[in-house]
Amino acid sequence: MKRKEQLLLASPARLLKEYPFLKSFFMQVPEGILYDHQQPLQHLLMEVGEEKSENQGFDTGHFLDQLDEFIHQMEVFSGMAEKTVRSLTILPGNDKSGQPENFESLQFEASTITSIVGPTGSGKSRLLADIEWVAQADTPTKRSVLINNEKPNPDWRFASGKKLVAQLSQNMNFVMDLSVSEFLELHAGSRMIANADIVIQRIIEAANELAGEKFSAQTPITSLSGGQSRALMIADTAMLSSSPVVLIDEIENAGIDRKKALALLTGEEKIVLMATHDPILALMADQRIIIKNGGIFKVVKTSDEERELLAELEKGDKKLQELRTKLRAGEQLGDSI
Amino acid sequence: MNLITISGPPSSGKTSVILKTAESLMQKGLKVGAVKFDCLHTDDDIAYEKAGIPVKKGLSGQLCPDHYFVSNIEAVVEWGLAGGFDLLISESAGLCNRCSPYIKEVKAVCVIDNLSGINTPKKIGPMLRMADIVVITKGDIVSQAEREVFSARVHAVNPTAIVMHINGLTGQGAFELGTLWYDENQKLDSLKGKKLRFSMPSALCSYCLGETRIGESYQMGNVRKINLEEKSNEA
Ligand SMILES: Nc1nc2c(ncn2[C@@H]2O[C@H](COP(=O)(O)OP(=O)(O)OP(=O)(O)O)[C@@H](O)[C@H]2O)c(=O)[nH]1
Ligand SMILES: [Mg+2]
Numbered sequence: 001m002k003r004k005e006q007l008l009l010a011s012p013a014r015l016l017k018e019y020p021f022l023k024s025f026f027m028q029v030p031e032g033i034l035y036d037h038q039q040p041l042q043h044l045l046m047e048v049g050e051e052k053s054e055n056q057g058f059d060t061g062h063f064l065d066q067l068d069e070f071i072h073q074m075e076v077f078s079g080m081a082e083k084t085v086r087s088l089t090i091l092p093g094n095d096k097s098g099q100p101e102n103f104e105s106l107q108f109e110a111s112t113i114t115s116i117v118g119p120t121g122s123g124k125s126r127l128l129a130d131i132e133w134v135a136q137a138d139t140p141t142k143r144s145v146l147i148n149n150e151k152p153n154p155d156w157r158f159a160s161g162k163k164l165v166a167q168l169s170q171n172m173n174f175v176m177d178l179s180v181s182e183f184l185e186l187h188a189g190s191r192m193i194a195n196a197d198i199v200i201q202r203i204i205e206a207a208n209e210l211a212g213e214k215f216s217a218q219t220p221i222t223s224l225s226g227g228q229s230r231a232l233m234i235a236d237t238a239m240l241s242s243s244p245v246v247l248i249d250e251i252e253n254a255g256i257d258r259k260k261a262l263a264l265l266t267g268e269e270k271i272v273l274m275a276t277h278d279p280i281l282a283l284m285a286d287q288r289i290i291i292k293n294g295g296i297f298k299v300v301k302t303s304d305e306e307r308e309l310l311a312e313l314e315k316g317d318k319k320l321q322e323l324r325t326k327l328r329a330g331e332q333l334g335d336s337i
Numbered sequence: 338m339n340l341i342t343i344s345g346p347p348s349s350g351k352t353s354v355i356l357k358t359a360e361s362l363m364q365k366g367l368k369v370g371a372v373k374f375d376c377l378h379t380d381d382d383i384a385y386e387k388a389g390i391p392v393k394k395g396l397s398g399q400l401c402p403d404h405y406f407v408s409n410i411e412a413v414v415e416w417g418l419a420g421g422f423d424l425l426i427s428e429s430a431g432l433c434n435r436c437s438p439y440i441k442e443v444k445a446v447c448v449i450d451n452l453s454g455i456n457t458p459k460k461i462g463p464m465l466r467m468a469d470i471v472v473i474t475k476g477d478i479v480s481q482a483e484r485e486v487f488s489a490r491v492h493a494v495n496p497t498a499i500v501m502h503i504n505g506l507t508g509q510g511a512f513e514l515g516t517l518w519y520d521e522n523q524k525l526d527s528l529k530g531k532k533l534r535f536s537m538p539s540a541l542c543s544y545c546l547g548e549t550r551i552g553e554s555y556q557m558g559n560v561r562k563i564n565l566e567e568k569s570n571e572a
Contacts, residue, residue, distance in 0.1 A: 024489060024490075024493045025493045025496070027459075027493065028458065028459050028490065028493040028494045030459075054536060056462075057462035057463040057466070057535065059463075059466075059467075059535065062466070062467065065497065066466075066495065066496050066497055067496075069496045069497045070492075070493070070496035073492075073496055125504075125507055125508075125509045128509065129509050129510060129512065129513065132510070132513075133510075133513045138516070139512060139513070140512060157513075158499050158500070163488075163502070166481045167476070167481060168481060169477065171477055171478055172477070172478060172479060172480050172481075173478060173479065173480070174479070174480050174483065175451075175452060175478075175479050175483060176455070176483060183482065184482075186455075186482075186486055187482040187485060187486055190485060190486045190489035190490075191485070191489075229480075233480050233481060233482070236480070236481070236482050237481045237482070240482065241481055241482070241485065242485065243481075
């Protein structure tokens with residue numbers, strides 16, 4: 001109650017000084033209502049009157065409640081942002097037939113990769129939904145999720161500024177009509193981060209490291225190639241997304257350096273989950289889980305032998321890539337045997 | 338019975354989200370019914386029927402769809418009570434952006450999609466600003482950054498709402514949404530005496546009454562003129 005009264009006495013200009021994040025809130029207020037940022041809110045709201053309120057679909061009492069709530073949530077949010085998520089733990093539930101899952105507890109640490117193997121419809125979406133909802137034995141699988149080994153703050157479910165999981169899949173496209181740098185500025189703006197310029201610069205550099213062909217800050221995002229788009233999405237998610245967990249649904253084996261892409265995500269201390277059927281990708285992970293009939297059927301740590309196998313597979317893969325390049329260039333492939 | 342009103346721009350994914358969410362509630366043994374309010378045409382009733390959800394549809398035709406909604410929702414509630422539903426879901430397309438057919442003390446959900454553009458949340462008005470739950474769909478086809486920017490805009494327009502990201506195709510998130518839709522302690526017997534959250538447009542002009550001719554002398558009642566003198570203040 002008390003804060004609302006104080007808010008009424010302050011002018012938008014003063015509020016912005018005290019709470020810079022209000023910029024995004026004020027931007028969404030219908031035109032003409034906060035026409036003078038120097039006047040106290042009380043005065044501005046009194047002037048709205050019935051006609052303007054009806055015209056604009058604007059309710060002054062509701063506005064004040066929303067303003068108060070926005071400030072409250074941003075404060076909660078910054079409190080949550082300080083506490084980084086270092087680990088997620090899944091406690092077992094049951095599969096679709098009600099059989100208990102066969103593991104004690106499953107740990108996903110920051111900077112590590114877990115691959116998820118299982119046919120479509122096997123329960124990958126459900127696992128992901130359990131994590132996003134920080135399930136507390138209250139979903140169909142009856143699994144529970146811990147954050148940093150503790151029962152999580154319920155705010156994770158609803159805090160709209162902070163989702164646990166960021167998702168990257170091959171169906172995703174850029175739909176905005178902006179250049180790479182405008183696009184990143186917009187994203188940085190919504191996160192209200194300091195040194196946006198430096199971060200944007202770093203993202204573009206990192207994305208260019210991942211993609212085969214280079215692009216510039218001025219390139220329109222919708223004209224990026226498949227590999228370039230994926231590279232930009234990964235670099236952006238690594239450095240600008242607020243979500244501590246990243247789920248990648250396969251990374252195509254063309255136009256992008258997959259190993260570097262994963263290293264970029266783990267380097268930014270993300271908890272990486274990767275749905276894949278590709279043995280090379282699966283073995284790049286520290287562990288893999290196998291999903292069957294809606295349940296986690298098995299958890300396998302990547303063994304030393306498997307790592308050796310990975311090195312072999314990567315050699316073969318590199319060879320294949322070289323052949324592809326030669327094929328495109330019109331060369332004889334027999335020479336390379 | 339519980340009543341929930343769902344609205345959102347055309348094709349934003351309302352029916353998809355409702356079907357997936359209703360499925361999870363029906364699995365828990367709840368009896369779900371639906372009503373679709375639209376303007377000229379809808380096939381949504383067929384989709385509900387196919388899913389085993391009893392449905393009624395109402396087309397407003399030449400009337401303002403939101404006025405039509407308020408004048409009929411009470412009768413639909415009586416239909417729902419007679420049918421013994423645990424949950425009655427009303428779906429209506431938000432057609433003019435100005436209105437929200439939301440009722441005080443009745444849970445209100447607005448469904449918007451990631452493809453509609455980041456300036457859309459500001460344009461929608463009370464339908465978004467006064468909703469209790471905002472569902473954002475079609476996150477499966479845009480980038481993570483676009484999803485984050487879009488939901489930040491939604492949050493700035495309506496900070497008190499619970500924002501849920503639902504995939505209307507796979508139903509990811511629908512089970513969770515369902516837990517917010519049904520409350521066994523809520524018992525609605527009638528809408529009598531309840532109020533709209535926000536008034537509907539008061540305009541009543543000669544064109545509302547069937548006038549088709551263009552010209553100053555045919556314009557009567559509540560008429561407003563465009564201002565062509567001043568510079569527009571929209572950037
Ligand atoms: N890719 C994708 N498509 C979706 C999603 N949700 C809905 N759709 C598609 O969007 C289209 C419109 O969905 P509907 O559920 O009919 O939308 P609506 O809001 O009920 O439409 P009206 O009632 O006609 O206004 C359909 O083709 C859906 O399959 C989603 O999350 N992702
Ligand atoms: Mg529909």
